[in-house]
Amino acid sequence: MQTHPGIAYQFGPFEVNVASAELLKNGRRIRLQEQPYRLLVALLESPGEVISREELRSRLWPDDTFVDFDGSLRVAVGKLREALDDSADDPRYIETIPKRGYRFLVTEVRRVEAAPEVAEPAAAKPEAAKLGEDARRDYLGPLKTGARATRWWLVAGAAILMIGIGLAVGTRMFFPHKVHALTDKDTIVLADFANTTGDPVFDGTLRQGLSVQLEQSPFLSIIPDEKIQQTLGLMGQHVDAKLIPAIAREVCQRTTSAAVLDGSIAKIGTQYLLTLKAVNCKSGETLASTEAEASDENHVLNALGKVSVEIRNKLGESLNTIQKFDTPLEEATTPSLEALKAFSSGMQAVRTKGPEAAAPFFKHAVELDPNFAVAYAYLGVQATTSLEPGLSVNYRTKAYELRDRASEAEKYWITATYHKGVTGNIPKAIEACDLWIQDYPRSELPHVYLGAAILPVVGQYERAFEESSEGVRLRPDFALAYAFRIRAYTALNRFDEAKATYAQALERKLHTPYIDLEMYNLAFAQNDAAGMAQHATKLAALTRLGHTMLSTEGDTAAYSGHLKDARELTRRAMDSAQRGGEKDAPALYSGTSALREAWFGNTEEARRRATLAMKLSSGRDLQYFAALAFAYTKDNARAKALADDLNKKFPEDTIVQFNYLPSVRGKLALNKGDASGATASLAAAAPSELGATRASDLDWTAMFPVFVRGEAYLAARRGSEAAAEFQKILDHRGLVLNQPIGALAHLGLGRAYVLQGDTVKAKAAYQDFLTLWKDADQDIPVLQQAKAEYRKLQ
Template sequence: MQSTSTQTSNPPPRLIRFGIFEVDLSAGELRRAGSRIRLQEQPFQILAMLLERPGQIITRDELRSKLWPGDTFVDFEHGVNSGVARLREALGDSADNPRYIETLPRRGYRLIVSVEGSVQPAPATASVNADNGGSSVANTQPAPQAHAANDAPHARSVVAAAAFTWRRSLVLAALAAVLLSVGSYFYLRPAHALTETDSIVLADFTNSTSDPIFDNTLRQALAVKLIDSPFLNIVPDERMRDTLRFMGRSPDERLTTAAAQEVCQRLSGKAMLAGSITQLDDHYSLLLEATNCATGDLLARAGAEAVGKGGVLKALDASAAEIRRKLGESLSSIQKNNVPIEQATTTSLEGLKAFSLGQAARNRGMEPQSIPYFQNAIELDPNFAMAYAVLGQVYANMGENALSVDYTQKAFDRRERASERENLYISSHYYEIVTRDLDRTAQIYELWRSSYPRDVVPAINLGSLYNSLGQPDKAVPKLTDARRLDPDNAFVYGNLVLAYLDLNRLDEAKSTLDEARARGLDGDDFHLVRYLIAFIESDSATMKRQMAWAAEKPFAHDLLALDAATAAYSGRLRAAEELFRQAEDSARRYGRQESAAEEQAAAALVEAEFGRPVEARQLAKASLNAVKGTRAQTTAALALARSGDASAAEAIANDLAQRFPSDTLLNGVYLPSIRAAAELARGNAKAAIHLLQAALPYDLCKDEHATPAYAPYLRGQAWLRAGDGKAAEGEFQKLIDHRGALANRPQRALALLGEARAHALTGNLSAGRLAYQDFLALWKDADPGLPVLQQARAEYARLK
């Protein structure tokens, strides 16, 4: 019988990769980027056990059995702790902020990073000596069986053994096919961790590097990436800050994982997404983890590595795409909405850092203080589209429209360097601020809403847009939908209160304001509307409280101008003049030159309507010489026309028409009003009436302008000149009826006088006398020498 020898060969190396590391279990070596890392035997065996079961707990008892046989006497607790500590040191890991190995107190340890490569448990006879460089010897195959009889008392025949082997192979193959089929089913149909309705709170990144450049920066970049997803429902920062405030904590508090989880639970959110970054030499590791807010269970994990700081944003890109897939977003959606972070924001980490600091300042209500940060971001990356766009909005909010137009135009020119959602933001602001084509603006906001139905921003801005157009009936449903999306957003309530006021629904305006107060919301707009409501209700004490609140604040000029209008409404011109001067000074003190010019122009228009043409022209020209803002220019032009300087007013109108051919409200209402006022100054009432027909759709528009409802007021004056008292009554009644929208506007008070004159013109003398009495009662404390007051008294005397 011929002897048979079993030929042995070295087993294939078992290479495992995780993070930036590679482990050769056969050679007993740990490598990083190809370089071998010195690691003692017991730490290496711990690592091997963790790699065999990634994501699973390796208990301390299992470590005891593996590392120290039962007859070995050792301080086990110290030995395990020391071995894990040395392993973490080799990996550059931390027990407090683990990137690779997580400690489960009193239970054991778990590898929390994804593993590449097939891992099979090493046999008990494996010998590893990774500390002294000796090769490990691991026999991964059973010893050859020379004679079956030596292994069993009743040996099977060769044929029987072969048959058994064949049957076993067949069974195993069938089982493998079933498992493959089942596995394929679940792989192709992954169990979705989230649905489109589940909200996600984004925590701050844990920065375990020594470089502060990553503080806030990575969260800002990740937010841009994830908000662009139509699947993920990321809770807006504003809502999280409001929730912190409601919890009695600082809205600027850092959102650690613990704080974010608490916020998530308060908001009844489904998941919290936290990120971390660690560094070992020039290698950076990023990890994203989504956990269930209620239970703390892990929902999904994704990570990536970067060599050098310049690769961090690309690694974050990869991690974000992976976490989106694992949370349930379809591959087609990810591919469609996957603009690289560097394209959507900036290639400069320093620029992104400056941008995030600017946003943080804005979040604290410090818009003027945010400007240097955005300017720095632009200096670091001159193609940073969103830095231009946000800076343009900051200037718009401050009333500095020339600067707002400049930066918004630059953002639009660079809009290709933005994500889809940010492109919608930039484009909508471009058409609203630069071209002022409000129809096109509304179209983009509607597209934004349909593309991102959970995004509250387009709903708010549509509501605000309809308020500006004088269409509060359209604004209310948009804003109530915005309140559903974000019930703690201050901008929603401010705009909704204004819409209810414009509709004369005072009770709903007050209840909305009370709801905002109950939620702990506040802001400059709330004090403005409280003042207006108090004026309507003749609550002088509340009006004074709002004025006291505004004292020495950057937005004080708004309330001072409102108080000036109140004084003018009752004919107290000297008081109004002083308040307008204070508003102008306050605006200049805080660097708001355009706002200062607007206050001068508003004062000029009051002087003109009160019959003081010399003073009106002086103030109008001073306003025009200050800055070239469109709101100041249109109001000053109206003042010039109403004080008799028709040619100067028309010159301004022609210049504005040439510069802003697409401006909806300018061409639809303000330019026709200026030209109509010029025709009235020339005594051409019919031409004025014809010009004002174009303004009918916008009769009650506001646009943060000093001249709301001036078109119907001028139309009423024109009909009086034309001798049609009935038509004039209808125009003046528009102003009188809209008490909520116009409240304390001087032109509404003068509409009472216009109504009296219209009644007299139609021959309805009793109604005329009552209307004159109403006007004179309103002006009972008016400055006695006002020409318009003297004329009204004379006309009333003739009707007695």
């Protein structure tokens, strides 16, 4: 088939209108980014036929485009499948042909003429130029102006240069007679402002303010401070060395950037003069320069905003994107120089000393300006890393309420973190990140946040790997992106690829404690005791992750039935966290150990630990652990009360509604002897049963609904269904890791085979469990039950 601007393709409930570049489902527009859309059109042109990877490469990316083709194609296919509600495991529309390409399975694709009012080029309509912003957003989604203009002019047939950057495609319009100093592939280095005023309030503050202003630009790409610190180390400089022009220019050359931005502020009488110039880091040639005056100190931030806008234009950014992405600095941050100074000091502390050291500066910033949205957002992140979920919720909520006082990029970030950490509405968090990616295709942050914190909650580990990989591609020096790609690979049981990612990080001399945490989990999944010990030793010496590692080691001990050791390690973890002044971490450790005791059959100990946990704190995840522990100890009233409270507090929370509550309600139904009611309750969890929340930096909730469902099938004497559930847990070793259900699934599988009358398989499953627990504490009730059941099979 040949495409034509006036045609549309129809299949099932979907329609693809080529003229308007739209995907519709039952008449409703489905958001679809550029590359997945072009992929869909390519497949629709030849339904039922295999489209080779080489042909797709030529269709989706121009010959001169530099892109990780394999990774980007996988991402495009994944996003297209998501838009079509399709699955790689059970495809209805898109079939992967290994090592060859892809095929569109629906052979009866209807090719029809598009409606005239849609098929007509938009640029030919006078009213198109007057189309309101809301209507354009409905049509195209909230893309950056350049991207909206691109699609508008594609319809009209105008000449546009498309630049592919991974999955999200950035665009800008080049005017024929204007020569630009930079392109949208260049990067720049921000030098420190030379301050000759003698007033220290400007030190670091103006550079921070300029950074906020320029990071609004989808065109410019600033070298991150972490990369600058790494480069300074290679230069033999201190990591927080002042970026005077000579040092900044060398950093620029070493990072293969195009230019340095040098700024200065001087006081002339009562006025201030700000100057800013872009210098070619190789030749030293001035590419652009601008200046602005401020009548007094209170107007310096306004002058800084003016020079940032002018330099963006002079460096080649279109007026369209400047006008859209130009929140005034006083609105994007704060009108208070002192508050911005405190915030700048906090960001410096994050880079050099860690989040805990930054908290006092951010708190001082919001004391000076109670409407400083981004400072609240950073406090919310800091509270999360210090295991204070209640405090994190308060800060994130405040940031969200004030999100209009932030730049466009920061609004997306604040919105995503709010829905992830407060409402728990994961689809809304994903939407915020997808829009962030559309507007800022050169930013690695939305990809990394998706892969690290959002997609795992709903068990989308394939896409989590793709997004983390895109983060690595966009910023190869970002250690956290490697950590989360290792995590995604491990969850997918792709252990060799996880190791290869670790090797890449080592080769680049990148490190973060989270890499060690993920490598500990990978070593556990591969029964690598030496590797576990190596990474545990590195983490044990750290302030917060030290007690996290103690708790993790406790889980590992319990996995093999060493319950006394596990209790001691948990006690030490709680003591360590309490000595550090933390409230929520000890509660989480008590809550997870309560559930462990309940599964092992120690009813009274489980109730004691769950009760203690609820006295220490009352966070969402902790409340779930306690509720499930009470349900397993048949303290039905307390379990139901906690579950009802969760339902009331978190009505739109994805993991609460589709993972936590089905598990608790399913177990409560089992306690009443209602196996069919239990399976009915657990049906809601099926789409996200692989989801995991990072309570205490552990994926402690992954597959709990599967375990309870397996027990429900056992109670209903449906052996084959029960076996399938427990086998599912065993097949996801890289996801379940050292959770107790990973060990107990062997026992559940043996019991399921007994119901089927398959003695041989039942014996093998029991032997697997008893071998794993060969050195276990002998007084554990579940072990005694397992031995008694196994003896009956002899």
